[in-house]
Amino acid sequence: MNRSIAYENSRHQLIRQLVYFDEKRSAFLDQYFPNYSKDRTQTEQLLGAYSETLERILHENTPDSLNGTVLIGSRMRLDYLDDGSAEEYTIVFPHQADPYNNWISFLSPIGSQLLMARHNGTYSLDVPSGAMKVQIAKLKYYHCSDL
Template sequence: MNHSLILQSSTTQLVNQLVFFDEEKKFFLMQYISDDSKEQKRADQILSVYTTSLEKIISERQEGSLNSMVLIGSEVTLRYEDDGYEEKYTIVFPHRADPSKSWISFLSPMGLQLLMTKMNETYEFVVPSGHIGVKIQEIKYMNYGDIDK
């Protein structure tokens, strides 16, 4: 498959995400997040920033933009600062999450923290045992950002 076709397919998928969040965000968040209004508000704010980022990426229409930050549908390689261990995750919609494939929901605690991170940047993530430093080693948009249920 040539790069132009991949870029077109990826752009279509990102546009579909924009439309979905524009039309369904409130219902979607109620479906996946408990009645905790604080948690829903946080996810809503993150998704508002996310959709603004998507609009910018779509307007640029460049493959490099697709891999500039972690999106829903991205495979991200991170390196733990304390021991150098590397791990890959693919960020997906909740209905596609599959731990056996390292596909994690963007609404999971780790998924929300990874969403919109940038390559070669170091972040401090909150984990059950405290805080952990991670560096984003690589980001690849893998076309796993579909919204079909």
């Protein structure tokens, strides 16, 4: 596939995400957080920040901005700085999560901490066993996460 066609398909997918979260945010929140709670409020804030990030990326309109931030549909390699291991993950919508293929929901504890993270950034992820230091060593938007 031609690189410019792939880039335009990616832009189209991001626009669809932006429209979806604008028009269906309440229904999405009701589906995953039917009762008003701290988790629902935090997710609503996350979606607001994510929408702003999408608007910025679409405004910048460059492949570097598209592949420089973890988005729904991004594939990344995480380097675990404490033990030197690495693992690849793809961030997807909740209904597409597949832990056997390392497709993790952006609503999962790890997915929500990685959403909007930056390429080459170093982060401390809160996990049940404590905190893990990771670096996003590789990042590419694959627009594999459909609504």
